[in-house]
Amino acid sequence: MRGSRPDGITIISSCEAAFAARDYDLESTLNSGQSFRWNKHGCGWAGVTAGRWVHLEYCADGIIAKTAVPQNDWSWLANYLQTQVNLHAIIATFPDDQTLQDSIRDCRGMRLLKQDPWECLASFILSSTKQIVQIRQIVALLCSRYGEPVRTPHGESVAFNFPTAERLAALTETELRACKMGFRAPNLLGTAKAVASGECNLTQLAQLTVEDARGELIKLPGVGEKIANCVLLYAYGFPTAFPLDVWVIRALERFYFRGHKIRLERLRAFSADHFGPYSGYAQQYLFHWIRTGGKKNIPNESKDR
DNA sequence: ACCCAGGCGCTTT
DNA sequence: AAAGCGCATGGG
Numbered sequence: 001m002r003g004s005r006p007d008g009i010t011i012i013s014s015c016e017a018a019f020a021a022r023d024y025d026l027e028s029t030l031n032s033g034q035s036f037r038w039n040k041h042g043c044g045w046a047g048v049t050a051g052r053w054v055h056l057e058y059c060a061d062g063i064i065a066k067t068a069v070p071q072n073d074w075s076w077l078a079n080y081l082q083t084q085v086n087l088h089a090i091i092a093t094f095p096d097d098q099t100l101q102d103s104i105r106d107c108r109g110m111r112l113l114k115q116d117p118w119e120c121l122a123s124f125i126l127s128s129t130k131q132i133v134q135i136r137q138i139v140a141l142l143c144s145r146y147g148e149p150v151r152t153p154h155g156e157s158v159a160f161n162f163p164t165a166e167r168l169a170a171l172t173e174t175e176l177r178a179c180k181m182g183f184r185a186p187n188l189l190g191t192a193k194a195v196a197s198g199e200c201n202l203t204q205l206a207q208l209t210v211e212d213a214r215g216e217l218i219k220l221p222g223v224g225e226k227i228a229n230c231v232l233l234y235a236y237g238f239p240t241a242f243p244l245d246v247w248v249i250r251a252l253e254r255f256y257f258r259g260h261k262i263r264l265e266r267l268r269a270f271s272a273d274h275f276g277p278y279s280g281y282a283q284q285y286l287f288h289w290i291r292t293g294g295k296k297n298i299p300n301e302s303k304d305r
Numbered sequence: 306a307c308c309c310a311g312g313c314g315c316t317t318t
Numbered sequence: 319a320a321a322g323c324g325c326a327t328g329g330g
Contacts, residue, residue, distance in 0.1 A: 033311055128312035134328060135311085182326025187313080224313050245311035263320090287311075 008062075009078060014070035019063045021083040025109030026058050029081075032288050034234050035113055036123050036136045037143075037162070046156075048143075050076040050116070053152045053159045068151040082114050090278045099255040100275075100282060103289030110288060112281060113234060117202040118195060119162040120235035125188050125222040126181055127230075141179045146171070169196035187222025194220055210238040233280040241280045242271045248283055251290035 008020035030038040030045050038047040044057030044064075054077065055066040065077055078084060087109070094100050126142075127135045139162075146167050147160035168176070169192040176185035194200040200220060205213040210232055217228040225244070232241035244252075244267055253262050256270065275282040 124311080127310095129310050129325085130312095130327085131310045131329070137328090177326085180327065183313095183324085184326080222313065226312060230311075243311070247311060291311090 007075070007078060008083060009074050010062075011074075012064070015067045017065050017071070017074045017077075019065065019074075019078060019081065019083045020061065021063055021081070022061045023087060023109040024058060024063060024081075024083065024111060025107060026056055026063070028107040028110040028288055029113065030056070032107075032110065032284075032291075033132050034230075034284070035115060036132070036139045037119075046159075048150055048159050048161060049080050051150060051161055052076070053150050053156070056081075066153075068153045068156070079114055082111055085111065087111060090281050093276045093278050094282055095274060095276060097274075099251075099289075100285065103285040106292065107285065107288050110284065112237070112284060114237055115235045116162070117205070117231065117235040118165055121191065121195075121202070121217070121220075121223070121227075121231045122162070122165075122168070122188060124227045124230045125191060126184050127227070128184060128222070138179055138181050142168075142176075142181075145179065165192045165195035168192035184222060190221035191223065206236055210241060213238070214241075229280075233283075239278045239280050240272065242268070242275075242283050243280075244268065244271070245287070247290050248287050251286045254290070 010018040010020070012018055026045055030047070031040075035047075037049070038045045041055055042057075044055055046053070046055045048054070052071075053068045057064045063081065063083065065074070091104060094104070123135065123139055126138050130138070143160040143162055146163035148163075150159050150161055152159050168188065171189065171192075173185045173189055176189055179185075181188065191200075195202060200216065205216055208216070213232060213236065214225075214228045217223050217231055218225065223231075227243075229241040229243040232238040233243060242248075244264060249262075249264075249267060252267050252271065253260060256274070262270075271279055271283070
């Protein structure tokens with residue numbers, strides 16, 4: 001093992017590095033609906049990000065990463081995993097309410113990733129009225145058909161990059177529909193064309209305020225408030241972007257409004273006001289809690305809503 | 306056989 | 319302004 005550096009990355013070998021990260025839960029981070037490209041692999045997870053096949057495994061107080069191709073610089077992965085982010089400091093800004101504390105306890109160590117804007121945008125266009133397992137299937141099919149193959153270690157199955165906007169923009173709606181995405185096909189195609197043509201500049205959005213960036217994203221076909229907020233949170237890292245999907249709405253109504261049906265506009269105002277400067281992070285814990293551990297607190301749908 | 310899924314966009318009231 | 323409804327497809 002060679003020297004450890006201030007960025008917390010320790011080079012182990014040409015294709016292997018360790019990232020210091022206390023309290024990092026790979027399971028809930030990689031497999032809870034923010035990214036759709038990771039698969040369980042041995043004791044860890046395998047996936048493709050930043051054009052590279054990677055295997056990740058948590059051990060002791062860090063993450064061991066292995067690639068198929070030698071790496072000189074691992075910053076692409078530190079950025080994706082956000083290993084340098086102080087999770088404890090973020091959680092310390094949360095309001096001291098029982099629901100949030102319970103949800104944090106349920107999946108301690110869950111992080112928000114910093115994803116590629118195009119992959120994130122395209123994936124969430126495909127997410128509407130789909131279960132997470134199905135989104136994963138569609139994305140996998142799309143990548144295997146139209147993504148570039150990436151190098152994998154000997155003996156591993158082939159892996160693919162997420163197809164570029166240019167590649168998808170050149171397809172027909174019929175070809176996209178063949179990837180099982182149904183009525184989402186024209187939306188993905190239209191957005192791919194807007195991005196490929198430069199009509200929408202995803203790189204530039206990072207320089208805007210969260211409100212302005214949201215306004216730009218919503219212009220794209222198939223992108224409303226919810227999907228825009230997913231992209232703002234998961235790809236651009238705007239910490240107050242707060243995706244209000246059916247599950248989070250359910251959680252907010254259940255735990256903060258005694259099960260009453262609440263208008264979307266009021267839920268937006270509440271979440272912006274209540275959860276603080278990292279409300280998007282809080283949202284992720286609530287989402288996970290209501291869908292998994294929180295289930296036992298919701299024996300059945302209340303009948304008064 | 307049903308019901309619903311990390312919504313959006315258009316139509317009706 | 320707010321509520322209703324169709325949109326493809328597949329898993330439980």
